Amino acid sequence: MSNNTGNNQGGSLGLVACVTMIAGGMIGSAIFSLSGLTVYQAGPSAILSWVIAAAIMLIYGLVVAELSTIFPKSGGVFVFPSKALGKSEKTGKLWGWISTWGYINANIVAIAFAAIYVGTYLGVGFPVYADKQILLALIAVAFCFLLNTLKFAVAGKLNNILVGGLLITMLIYICVGIFGGSWDAAQLTPFFTQGAAGNAGFLRVVPTAMVGYGSIVAIAFMVSEVKNPNKNVPKSILIAMSIVVCLYALIILATVGLITAGFLAENPGMRFIPLYAASFTKLTAYPWIAKVISIAAVLALLTTMLVVIALTSRAIQATAASGLLPKKLAENGKTGTPLYATILVAVLSAIVSCFPDLTAEIVNLGALFAALTISINCVSLIAARKKNEYVPGNFKAPGGNVLPILVLAALIACYIPDIIGGGWKLWGYTIIWYIIGLLIYSYYSKKSA
Helix, strand or coil: CCCCCCCECCCCCCCHHHHHHHHHHHHHHHHHHHHHHHHHHHHHHHHHHHHHHHHHHHHHHHHHHHHHHHCCCCCCHHHHHHHCCCCCHHHHHHHHHHHHHCCCCCHHEEEEEEEHHHHHHEEEEEEEHHHHHHHHHHHHHHHHHHHHHCCHHHHHHHHHHHHHHHHHHHHHHHHHHHHHHCCCCHHHHCCCCCCCCHHHHHHCHHHHHCCCCCHHCCCCHHHHHEEHHHHHHHHHHHHHHHHHHHHHHHHHHHHCCCCCHHHHCCCCCHHHHHHHHHHHHHHCCCCHHHHHHHHHHHHHHHHHHHHHHHHHHHHHHHHHHCCCCCHHCCCCCCCCCHHHHHHHHHHHHHHHHCCCHHHHHHHHHHHHHHHHHHHHHHHHHHHHHHHHHCCCCCCCCCCCHHHHHHHHHHHHHHHHHHHHCCHHHHHHHHHHHHHHHHHHHHHHHCCCC
């Protein structure tokens, strides 16, 4: 039975820091790059795609929020399945490893993708950087690595500053885009049939939009560093999601009133930089807006990288502490952060970010791992409720087992068709990755036996 109580005060992060950590993690590469793909596929109805994705990921956020009160230890992606699943410690560790091994892959991909687009957005906004994409990507990884080696409270304050600047620049784009004189409401009709995927396009791109909310789990996965987690974890999830989904909907509304799905079909190079495309083609009366977009994108990408590096390093640390990775990766540095795990994440991300020409493949390869991790955590909540008595004062997600089952159903409806049609590269890469993971698991489980 869990011995956690409702009075657990936790670590150093208060409600505001938690909200900015989640919001900063969510507002990143997706809205500034992947939103273009959703508009290309779904046209104006992409607005609905992002709202539906928000609803699904909010439910998932509440699932992991409850798990964090049952098992209040950072590294939740490993901790939750290992504690909740399996009849023995060994089988529990196997589930934790499967969840974490896929999560590491998905997050390395996310960090590298964000780093690549730091260089892309700086290049289009400031031509002097146009031929320095890889160098800028490596600098971005190094910068976020250094922030993650600081005391977590200090890194949280710096993140607050970055998120504040990001929100200001996003609001500038929304206001200029909608009220600057070039926005055309007629481009919103027909609403459902403009995109390349036709009437059902808005449903087809929901998995892509879900990527934009992936960091909804950030605080739940770092619960031991949160003050009064039973209140602040679920509150911060609800507040951050409310802010982010409103911003996302307004940004896409501004964008589809400036450029159409047809424009993105004719200009495939603009699909990954839709906000810049809208500024470059329709907001020429405001030449400075393209630079604002570039700055906003860079801030967004950096905050995402900062949070995802923190999440991944703590997942690796928790796994190493259980004996399934080298013990060195479980050690903290002088600032109390998982130094060696952070170094590993930064190095792997830097290597992947050196291949910007493989951006589309990089994105696709993370999809299946993300779906598996979410599924395992949903099943973990159902199992955890059976194994652990409810502690009065702890957060409990409403709706009983309906919520995790809803998330699983949404995954099946949204993810599976694209995963099945992903081609041999996706499946081959996934199989190879898990074979390597099982070999590592077998080696370290025998070593620690």
